[in-house]
Amino acid sequence: AQRVTQPEKLLSVFKGAPVELKCNYSYSGSPELFWYVQYSRQRLQLLLRHISRESIKGFTADLNKGETSFHLKKPFAQEEDSAMYYCALRGIGSARQLTFGSGTQLTVLP
């Protein structure tokens, strides 16, 4: 079974402060990890994927297999980063089920 845990339902930070959204996973194999974001009144969309090792909108995430974590970080939060963030995992196999965490609502205060 595959499982994704996001321990924080709500997170508030001030503009310019660092932000870290936590994600832990459970999977018996080598998973693919993603962060998806949903801005107010918009569709859920991919923010970044671990396999690309990219920085998107200043966000980065590193896969730590030892701690089974994939935390999302940004050094200086902006007000436009306020959104719901979901961590997601996809396992191997032909069907490749995509499992999401419960989400973290990030609010960046002015």
Add this chain to the structure above:
Amino acid sequence: DVKVTQSSRYLVKRTGEKVFLECVQDMDHENMFWYRQDPGLGLRLIYFSYDVKMKEKGDIPEGYSVSREKKERFSLILESASTNQTSMYLCASSFLGGTEAFFGQGTRLTVV
């Protein structure tokens, strides 16, 4: 530009009704998914499909069924709607080996 379109933004149905939620994608994706999105619970997978007429149960399939007669269309069926099925339903699609899922705008279903 990938398009995943859900037939309705808002639906209100009565308890016991049979409800159909339709989803169409125009990118020739093999995978299609149905999730429900509830506050504090995130997205929970109901069913997914990786090919025409193929379906796999997700984490919460009880009370739902699906149909995939054509590659571009994936339907979610509530056989007998109940109030605990009031939720936001999201459809998504992706290539079989792709790394990105594309989502529809969601259908807000209220069962009264």
